[in-house]
């Protein structure tokens with residue numbers, strides 16, 4: 001696959017480097033379950049995936065996919081906003097997550113009004129910063145091609161620019177010659 005032409009695949013390829021079998025990870029936007037399944041495969045049978053979504057339909061679709069592929073047993077599906085993720089992770093798993101993955105926007109084929117919102121997304125990334133372990137990663141796929149997505153990107157970039165350089169390292173991947181506002185990636189790792 002020509003990875004730089006497929007931002008979501010590029011994001012997963014990077015995430016792969018941060019997850020090993022047995023790890024605990026979060027999919028902050030379950031949607032149709034494709035990312036949850038990819039994370040469940042990386043975490044393996046001894047690992048655990050928490051997947052959040054605010055739409056029951058999304059979690060039903062995620063459950064169906066996970067059951068079909070045989071990965072439902074190590075996934076916990078949570079019908080709640082990702083900004084509350086900390087309250088669903090038990091204390092002994094806090095600061096142990098190796099990855100928190102966001103694929104922003106709206107459910108493909110679903111209601112566009114149910115898109116992720118900048119305020120809740122920033123609150124969720126703040127939670128994720130607290131929950132990941134040293135060396136863990138937060139990977140955010142942003143969709144600046146629609147108005148809410150453009151605001152979300154601006155908020156996330158402003159937020160990440162102001163993170164402590166001592167504690168975190170951030171990366172921002174965009175695709176400057178592509179005219180149709182393709183997805184962009186924001187990556188944050190915790191250094192200490």
Ligand SMILES: C[S@@+](CC[C@H](N)C(=O)[O-])C[C@H]1O[C@@H](n2cnc3c(N)ncnc32)[C@H](O)[C@@H]1O
Nearest residue numbers: 029030031032033034035053081082103107116
């Ligand atoms: C682009 S889709 C995710 C795609 C998904 N990761 C996949 O592999 O199919 C974005 C999802 O975010 C969900 N969402 C919107 N606001 C949310 C929130 N505050 N907390 C959690 N999920 C949210 C939407 O319902 C939608 O299903």
